[in-house]
Amino acid sequence: MKSYIIVLSFLVGFYSFAQNAALDPAFGNAGFTITPNTFEFRRFAFDPNGNIVSMGISKGTGSLDYRLTLTKTDANGIPDTAFGTNGIVLTAIEDAEYPWGMEIQADGRILVSGGVRIDAGSSTYSGFVIRYNNDGSVDTTFAANGIYRDATLNNFEFMVLLSDGSIIAGANESMTEEGILFKLNSNGSLDTSFGINGKLTIDAIWLTNMILLSDGKILCVGVDRLDANHTKVGYCKIDGLGNFDTSFGQNGIMTINIDTTIDIDTMQEVYERPHNAKELPDGSVVLSGYLSDKFYLGDFLVKIDSTGFLDTTFGIGGIVKHFYEFAVGLEVQPDGKIIIGHSKSLSQSVGYSLTRFNSDGSLDTTFNNGNGFVDIDVTSGSDYLKQIKMQATDTLIIGGGSGSWAGDFTLARILLDTPLSVEEPLEQFVKIYPNPFEGRFFVEDYEQVIKEIKIFDNTGRILKTISETNTLNEITTNFASGIYHIRIKTKDGRMMNKKMIKE
Secondary structure, eight states: OOOOOOOOOOOOOOOTTTOSOEEOTTTTBTTEEEETTOOEEEEEEEOTTSOEEEEEEEEOSSTTOEEEEEEEEOTTSOBOTTTTBTTEEEEOSSSEEEEEEEEEOTTSOEEEEEEEESSTTOOOEEEEEEEEOTTSOBOTTTTBTTEEEETTSSOOOEEEEOTTSOEEEEEEETTTTEEEEEEEOTTSOBOTTTBBTTEEEETTEEEEEEEEOTTSOEEEEEEEOSSTTEEEEEEEEEOTTSOBOTTTTBTTEEEEOSOOOOOGGGTOOEEEEEEEEEEOTTSOEEEEEEEEOSSOEEEEEEEEOTTSSBOTTTTBTTEEEEOOSSOOEEEEOTTSOEEEEEEEEOSSSEEEEEEEEOTTSOBOTTTTTTTSEEEEOOSSSEEEEEEEEEEETTEEEEEEEEESSSOEEEEEEEEOOOOOOSSSOGGGTEEEEOSSBSSEEEEEETTOOEEEEEEEOTTSOEEEEEOSOOSEEEEEOOOOSEEEEEEEEETTSOEEEEEEEEO
């Protein structure tokens, strides 16, 4: 079946006085890119050239008919039509695919892990790791015709890539509720020198994520299920050979109790689940997760130092509780500030919300004029955030779905730090006219606040940049008829965006 990518045209208006984090109109089409005919976004990653590869599923005709799906855009959200078929790759391994993990190698080849259902109506599943070339074709030199399979596990949920090109994939054993790690060589064969015959069991921890640390070791994060009534945060640190780092935590493994308010007499159930981890510039790590008990329903941040113990200078005793409706995005800026993101019910639909914390866990009141958070309604439909990643020092890419509950793949770029004042909006000082225009239009700047004017077409491509401005700027064009976007940056970092129509 031939698939097409369409960049849908929506313009999201935002004003300089309202927030200092907003959609970047230079990305995709007025800030975002949508891939129709996809179903559920899972993850995205940057390749060595800065291109963005997204992974998830597309839905077939049956209620449980899913196909592993990849899409690719350039760094500015423009679809790469040379990737697969018009920017989309669909892969059928068995009856249905359930991908969860993705990593991109230094040479641009793409690894995806997950599970497959063997046949329709069956409860038999198999874990897999598949490798693609950077054009979207399956790399048949990897494992067996491009795919490593393990029938002893239902699913490989996440991966890390080591510096030698080898792969550590994480899974869970449903019967024993233990985490399991497998190591593959760079060619996709099982590395039997790792753990016991290529397999390492993490006793009593149900894994939810794993990250590669700057020292080359792996931090595994999960849920300690030893107490059925109170699951806790568990994590461990191992090296690339499968040995626990005994200098970390308690012989390489740690458990943290986020909630210490349990009433033993009532035997209330407490659920603590970490789902993301990010290393900070100083080697410490922030974990984000979800907490549910009798008194609290929301999220938490935990900071652990490089030795594995709570950093008590962070929040209260190393912990920050924040009501955030199950945040799924976690990122750390180069200056150590922490961003969490989730989907949020806005006035007309579901949109994105980002909250920023200082490196000590306090709410960053310099963000969004003192609020510490910003809500962004990306499309006219509902938008569901799944992942966030820093693309540059001051820009953040959000991946998620738009439309239905799962939605079509959506990427958006957010400008994080455009310092704003609570003064009158820039429209009081800067005038752009006429609109519609013919061969020229004017930008009026009698207060001389403008630093730069950029003009974009409706695909997000920059057509013109004006760096030397006057009090009255006459801008002549030879543009075709259509919609254009003007972005004005002021000398103090504020932004103003205007949609213009060329007749």
